[in-house]
Amino acid sequence: MKPKWWHCALIFALLLALLSPLASTSPDGLERVAEDNGFIEKAHDALFNLIPDYVFPGIEHEILATILAAIIGTLLIFGITYGLARLLKVKGEA
Amino acid sequence: MHIPDGFVSAPVAAAGCVVAAGCIAYAVKTTNKKLGEKEVPLMGVLAAFIFAAQMLNFPIAGGTSGHFLGAALAAILLGPWAGLLIMTCVLAVQCLIFQDGGLFALGVNIVNMGIVGGFVGYYAHRGGTFLSGGRKRGILISGGLAGCLSIVAASVVCAVELAVSGTVPLGVALPAMVGIHTLIGIAEGVITAAVLAVLMATRTDLLGLKKV
Numbered sequence: 626m627k628p629k630w631w632h633c634a635l636i637f638a639l640l641l642a643l644l645s646p647l648a649s650t651s652p653d654g655l656e657r658v659a660e661d662n663g664f665i666e667k668a669h670d671a672l673f674n675l676i677p678d679y680v681f682p683g684i685e686h687e688i689l690a691t692i693l694a695a696i697i698g699t700l701l702i703f704g705i706t707y708g709l710a711r712l713l714k715v716k717g718e719a
Numbered sequence: 720m721h722i723p724d725g726f727v728s729a730p731v732a733a734a735g736c737v738v739a740a741g742c743i744a745y746a747v748k749t750t751n752k753k754l755g756e757k758e759v760p761l762m763g764v765l766a767a768f769i770f771a772a773q774m775l776n777f778p779i780a781g782g783t784s785g786h787f788l789g790a791a792l793a794a795i796l797l798g799p800w801a802g803l804l805i806m807t808c809v810l811a812v813q814c815l816i817f818q819d820g821g822l823f824a825l826g827v828n829i830v831n832m833g834i835v836g837g838f839v840g841y842y843a844h845r846g847g848t849f850l851s852g853g854r855k856r857g858i859l860i861s862g863g864l865a866g867c868l869s870i871v872a873a874s875v876v877c878a879v880e881l882a883v884s885g886t887v888p889l890g891v892a893l894p895a896m897v898g899i900h901t902l903i904g905i906a907e908g909v910i911t912a913a914v915l916a917v918l919m920a921t922r923t924d925l926l927g928l929k930k931v
Contacts, residue, residue, distance in 0.1 A: 631760035641771035649784035669725035707763030
């Protein structure tokens with residue numbers, strides 16, 4: 626099968642996912658405002674945890690755990706959004 | 720700007736869920752049977768790209784980080800309603816699988832980053848493109864401004880939600896949120912314009928899709 630344009634785009638997204646261990650771990654804009662103004666402790670813990678903080682649980686190596694989480698997320702989101710879009714596509718088009 | 724549970728009050732969280740659910744239902748109705756052969760895979764890869772890019776926090780001033788949002792980009796390429804569906808998929812997976820953004824706060828997060836970010840980005844880009852007469856440079860500059868404005872607008876709404884919830888006074892939250900997110904918004908604008916420039920050079924057909 627000849628690769629289509631969006632195969633390349635998906636591979637590009639997966640390459641970005643490989644870079645995820647390089648991301649800054651500093652608090653984001655909202656967290657910074659919450660810390661500076663004393664309401665960060667109002668944040669509740671999550672009701673359940675699957676892959677918290679984008680680190681796949683149970684893997685000692687943090688870089689690998691982060692990359693694995695990123696790849697799973699990227700593929701999962703591609704699948705869900707592609708599937709949803711297919712359900713909404715024009716009738717009669719492949 | 721993913722709000723965790725506890726930052727917004729129950730009424731604000733509930734209102735966010737109602738508004739988000741209503742808009743998503745309308746988005747499904749509006750986009751139904753309108754997505755063509757190119758739009759379907761584009762929605763998938765755009766969502767995947769936005770998720771991966773959102774993980775790449777970059778440092779901004781004073782020990783703070785920011786990340787790309789992508790709502791403006793999605794809305795510019797596919798229209799605000801299809802863009803909202805993309806952002807909803809991203810935000811829902813981030814919330815449910817990665818515990819980024821609270822479960823009860825998912826509605827307000829979709830309102831801020833999906834609806835406000837997407838619609839402000841979309842109309843800012845359309846306005847800018849119209850004013851510049853549709854020239855290439857105008858389209859790119861409009862895309863950059865749209866990206867920046869989408870972040871600032873989302874941060875304004877986020878600050879109002881925090882204030883209405885009684886978490887922090889508006890006089891404190893508004894300047895703090897807008898200040899930081901103007902910096903993050905500049906990066907958003909640069910990335911948005913860069914993606915548009917790449918598409919302009921390689922796949923102009925993806926820029927000319929019908930906006931839903």
